[in-house]
Amino acid sequence: MRFSQYPISTLKEVPGDAEVVSHQLMLRAGLIRRLAAGLYVWLPMGLRTLKKVEQIVREEMNRAGALELCMPTIQPAELWIESGRWSKYGPELLRFKDRHDRDFVYGPTHEEVITDIARRELRSYKQLPVNFYQIQSKFRDEIRPRFGVMRAREFLMKDAYSFHADAASLAEGYRLMFDAYTRIFTRMGLKFRAVQADGGSIGGDTSQEFHVLADSGEDAIAISDADDYASNLETAATAALATPRAAPSEPVEKVATPNARTIAEVSALLAVDAAQCIKTLVVDGSEGDVVALVIRGDHDLNAVKSQKLEGVASPLRMAGAERIRAATGAEAGFLGPLGFKGKLYVDHAAAHLADFVCGANEKDMHYRGVNWRRDLPEPQSVDIRNVQPGDPSPTGRGTLQIARGIEVGHIFQLGQLYSAAMNASVLDEEGKALTMFMGCYGIGVTRIVAAAIEQNHDANGIIWPEAIAPFQVVLVPINYQKSAQVQETADALYRDFNAAGIDVLLDDRDARPGVKFADSELLGIPHRIVIGERSLKAGNLEYRHRRETESREMPAADPVGYIRHKLNP
RNA sequence: CGGGGUGUAGCUCAGCCUGGUAGAGCACUACGUUCGGGACGUAGGAGUCGCAGGUUCAAAUCCUGUCACCCCGACCA
Numbered sequence: 001m002r003f004s005q006y007p008i009s010t011l012k013e014v015p016g017d018a019e020v021v022s023h024q025l026m027l028r029a030g031l032i033r034r035l036a037a038g039l040y041v042w043l044p045m046g047l048r049t050l051k052k053v054e055q056i057v058r059e060e061m062n063r064a065g066a067l068e069l070c071m072p073t074i075q076p077a078e079l080w081i082e083s084g085r086w087s088k089y090g091p092e093l094l095r096f097k098d099r100h101d102r103d104f105v106y107g108p109t110h111e112e113v114i115t116d117i118a119r120r121e122l123r124s125y126k127q128l129p130v131n132f133y134q135i136q137s138k139f140r141d142e143i144r145p146r147f148g149v150m151r152a153r154e155f156l157m158k159d160a161y162s163f164h165a166d167a168a169s170l171a172e173g174y175r176l177m178f179d180a181y182t183r184i185f186t187r188m189g190l191k192f193r194a195v196q197a198d199g200g201s202i203g204g205d206t207s208q209e210f211h212v213l214a215d216s217g218e219d220a221i222a223i224s225d226a227d228d229y230a231s232n233l234e235t236a237a238t239a240a241l242a243t244p245r246a247a248p249s250e251p252v253e254k255v256a257t258p259n260a261r262t263i264a265e266v267s268a269l270l271a272v273d274a275a276q277c278i279k280t281l282v283v284d285g286s287e288g289d290v291v292a293l294v295i296r297g298d299h300d301l302n303a304v305k306s307q308k309l310e311g312v313a314s315p316l317r318m319a320g321a322e323r324i325r326a327a328t329g330a331e332a333g334f335l336g337p338l339g340f341k342g343k344l345y346v347d348h349a350a351a352h353l354a355d356f357v358c359g360a361n362e363k364d365m366h367y368r369g370v371n372w373r374r375d376l377p378e379p380q381s382v383d384i385r386n387v388q389p390g391d392p393s394p395t396g397r398g399t400l401q402i403a404r405g406i407e408v409g410h411i412f413q414l415g416q417l418y419s420a421a422m423n424a425s426v427l428d429e430e431g432k433a434l435t436m437f438m439g440c441y442g443i444g445v446t447r448i449v450a451a452a453i454e455q456n457h458d459a460n461g462i463i464w465p466e467a468i469a470p471f472q473v474v475l476v477p478i479n480y481q482k483s484a485q486v487q488e489t490a491d492a493l494y495r496d497f498n499a500a501g502i503d504v505l506l507d508d509r510d511a512r513p514g515v516k517f518a519d520s521e522l523l524g525i526p527h528r529i530v531i532g533e534r535s536l537k538a539g540n541l542e543y544r545h546r547r548e549t550e551s552r553e554m555p556a557a558d559p560v561g562y563i564r565h566k567l568n569p
Numbered sequence: 570c571g572g573g574g575u576g577u578a579g580c581u582c583a584g585c586c587u588g589g590u591a592g593a594g595c596a597c598u599a600c601g602u603u604c605g606g607g608a609c610g611u612a613g614g615a616g617u618c619g620c621a622g623g624u625u626c627a628a629a630u631c632c633u634g635u636c637a638c639c640c641c642g643a644c645c646a
Contacts, residue, residue, distance in 0.1 A: 012595060012607070013581045017639055037638070092645065109646085143570085143644055157646090197646095209646085315644070410646060442646070478605055514606035521606095532605060542605095 001471070002494075003507040008043055010519050020216055022453035023148030025462050029522050031449075038145025038153030045523065046449070048470035048503075050156065053448050054135055056187050056467060057158045064180040066131040066160055071113045073137055077103030079112035083421050094141045106139040111418050111440060114161040118436065119424035125165045125434060128426065129173050133160030135445060149446045150406070150454075151218075156445040163436045165428065167415070170437040174206065174413050177441045181210050181409050184443070189465030190452060193405065195221050196231035198304050206413040210443075211405025212451040221405045222387045226398020233402065234304040236387040237394040238348060246354040250369030252338075258364045261333025263297035266366055270357060274298040278350050278358040278370075280335040282324050284313040285343065290327045292340050295347040297357075299385040306384045311343050334359040338367055338376055351381035406451040407444070414438040453524075462524025463546050466567065471505040473497055473563055474525040476516045478532035480508050489541075490531045493559055500560045502567070521546065527563055529554070 008030040017034070018024040026032045031046025042050055058068065077095070080086035085093075094106040107113070114132055122128065138157045145153050160177065164170040178194065185192040190212050197209040209232055211221055222236035223229070231237070260266045267274045277297030283306070285291045291312050295301055307314035321331060327342055328335055336358035337344055350356075357368045372378055391400045419425070419436045428434040449468070456463040466472070475497075477490035490506060497504035505525060507516045520528050530542040535553065543554040543562070554562055 009596075010607095011580065015580065016575085016582090019640075034638095090644085138646095140646080144640095144642095146640090151645090317643095407646065444646075447646090476605095482604085512604055512606085512608065514604095514608085516607090517605085518607045530605080534605070 001505050003505060004509050006044070008045065010522055018148065020147045020150065020450075020454065021457055022150060022216075022450040025453055025457060025522070025524075026148055026450065029462060029524070032149060034148075038142060038151070040149050040152055040154075040446075045470050049449055049464070049468050050446065052468045052470075053188065054156070054158075054445055057184055057443055057445060058135065060180045060184045060187070061133050061158070061160060063183075064131070064176050066133045066162075066180075068134060069117075069132050070134050070136060071107070071110050071117075073107050073139070075105050075107045075110075075113055077105060079116055079422075080105060083112050083115070083418055085112070092141050092143075094139050108138055108140040109157075109440075109442070110134070110159055111161065111414075111438075112422070115418045115422045115424050115438070118161075118163050119419075119422060122163060122424075122426050122436070125426050125428050128436070129162060129164045129169050131160055131162040131173060131177075131439075133158060133441075147218075148450060150450040152446065155447065158443040158445055160441040162439040162441070163419075163424075164438070165426070165434060165436070167437055170413055170415070170439055174411060174439050177411050177439065178208065181411065181441070181443070185210060185212070185408070188448065188452065188467050189456075190408075190448075191455060192408070193221065193223065193230050193403075195223075195405070196235055197410065198232065198235045208411055209407050210409035210411075212408050212448070212455055213403055213405050214451065214454040215404055216454050217404035217406040219405050219407055220386075221403045222391075222400045223403055224393040224395060224398045224400055226393065227395055229393050229395045229398075229400075231387075233386055234302065236400065238383050238385060238387055239392050239394050239396070241348060241352045243352075245352050245372070248354055248369075248371035248374050250355045252367055252369050252371075252375050254360055254365055254367055256364060257334075257366045260364075260366070266357060267297065270366070270368060272357055272368070276353065276356055278336065278353065278356050280337060280340070280359055282319045282327065282332070282335060284317040284319050284323070285311050286313045287311065289342060290319045290323050291343045291345065292335070292337065293345050293347075293384055294337050294350045294379075295385045296349045296353065299347065299349060299388065302384055302386045305382075306345075309345055309382065309384070312345075328361045330359070330361040330363055334361065334363055334365060336361055336367060336370075337379075338370055344379065345384060346379035346381050347385045348381040348383060349385065351379045406447065406454060408448050408451050409441075409443045411441045412439060414440055457524070460518070461522035464524040464526055466526055469503075469524065469526050471503045471523075471525050472567060473502055473527045473529065474505045474507060474520045474523070476507050476513070476520060476528060476530045478513050478530065478534075481510045483533050485536055486531050486533055489536060489556070493529065493531065496560050497563070500564065502560070502563065527566060529559060529563075 011028040014024045015027050018027055032040045135158045139154045142153050145151050162173040192212050194208050194210050197207045220233035222231050260269045263274050263277050267277050274297040279295050279297050281293045282290050303316040307316040339361050354371050355369050360367050387400050389402045393400050416435045419438055425433040425435045453462050477486045480487050494506040526546050528544050539556050540553045541556050542551045544551040
């Protein structure tokens with residue numbers, strides 16, 4: 001492409017609504033423009049990268065034996081009613097009626113449609129296993145879309161669905177997808193990690209997320225420093241402590257703690273460590289009652305784990321002040337397990353404490369020197385807290401560190417969740433109906449573009465990984481309009497690169513060199529060749545990789561060969 | 570949905586408190602000078618001041634309503 005024919009200009013200033021660096025750079029470089037909250041136009045420069053990402057995904061899915069198809073973005077409500085998700089899926093599901101007053105949804109995912117196709121087209125176990133995928137727009141009416149295309153409402157997703165005759169085949173299909181995903185993100189040049197995950201609203205048992213590692217990531221990931229254990233913080237398990245609990249050494253004592261409500265205030269007032277205090281969180285129960293969740297003062301409650309507990313409302317909700325008062329007679333800040341009448345869950349670490357401090361269920365009062373078994377029934381402890389850096393790995397090897405990541409892929413073994421609900425079966429060897437096993441596998445194609453920028457940028461702009469750069473090479477002629485020699489050389493190079501099948505951008509604009517340099521860096525094109533009379537006189541061109549800070553001379557003899565060698569070292 | 574904030578030129582923002590001819594920088598157009606790291610000068614085009622109502626002789630400015638957007642939280646792949 002000739003830059004002079006590309007009408008979209010770059011921005012020096014950062015648009016005010018862009019918070020994260022990928023969003024800022026995508027706007028400044030002219031990759032995207034916002035149409036409405038969570039809705040983005042992909043401009044030609046951005047679309048080039050998006051298409052490259054899409055193509056890598058497509059190639060690796062095909063290599064893994066998956067079959068591409070295309071389903072409508074609009075889906076009839078009947079399928080969602082049949083699967084049960086019409087009522088389960090919240091307002092995130094965009095619903096609307098057509099002119100005949102029939103209900104439809106804009107698909108946030110396609111399990112229902114693909115299951116419908118599968119039950120109609122697949123009749124025999126001999127047709128299994130099979131994996132269908134598509135790369136297509138999804139719509140999820142996010143409460144708060146943000147960070148540009150990172151969390152948009154309409155976005156491009158690769159979604160694949162596999163069908164199997166048994167659980168073993170599903171596990172094998174899942175493994176194939178795991179390998180394909182690993183190849184996809186490796187080819188894209190991204191630093192990533194596969195982590196254990198929660199099934200969320202899609203459901204299913206076994207599930208892993210692929211995260212691009214970036215400090216700005218929305219998700220926290222617990223990673224073991226000794227083996228390959230990695231998990232989303234939502235599901236990262238804490239190990240029960242092996243050492244025996246210390247014996248009680250203090251008597252229970254009720255102490256006045258006026259206005260000390262937080263752990264920080266209480267521990268400061270009583271001069272005890274936060275880790276020696278207990279935090280009692282009262283949440284809504286599933287029966288209209290309340291449940292107390294007890295964790296150590298220096299720990300954080302994990303909502304995903306907690307809401308799976310028997311008797312706890314899901315999604316997790318903190319109980320209101322009135323219900324707390326009705327259940328405990330006190331207010332938040334002074335709650336404790338001692339004297340609490342309702343259902344009680346105690347985290348492993350809290351259950352391991354001796355002589356601890358807790359609220360007295362009475363305003364401005366706490367207990368100290370409290371001990372399980374002696375003052376309270378021995379609790380059956382559960383895992384309801386977030387992992388913290390330094391915690392032992394649940395595998396028993398190494399300790400956990402917390403990293404941040406951007407979720408770009410998620411694979412699930414669904415089992416028979418949808419196929420049973422929608423009666424998707426084939427005939428087995430004995431001619432009996434066999435409910436198929438399903439897996440589903442998603443990749444956020446648009447999100448990958450933003451994630452790649454989050455991970456690869458500097459003060460001057462984007463630094464595209466080779467495989468997904470909009471152009472591989474940018475030619476920057478100095479005085480293109482004035483110097484015949486420069487123009488001839490640049491035009492010849494442009495022809496040669498195009499003929500060689502290398503994506504090349506010729507910056508033939510009548511602009512000052514500084515403008516062209518700045519734009520080439522903002523756009524993040526990996527390889528830059530500067531053509532100027534100064535070095536041409538010596539028979540040279542100038543080469544600089546986007547990651548380098550200094551240019552170097554390159555011989556003018558075979559520039560295509562020179563670059564090709566860099567592309568495929 | 571709770572809390573906070575912002576809507577003035579394509580972009581970034583000033584002006585609002587204290588009502589009286591709508592501004593700057595960037596971008597854009599023309600001409601000239603410049604030309605290896607986001608040039609300079611001169612001239613110019615571009616805004617129903619988010620929208621509606623009210624107060625007033627007079628509203629970007631004060632009041633009411635409304636819409637949109639952003640941030641934090643909860644929620645979510």
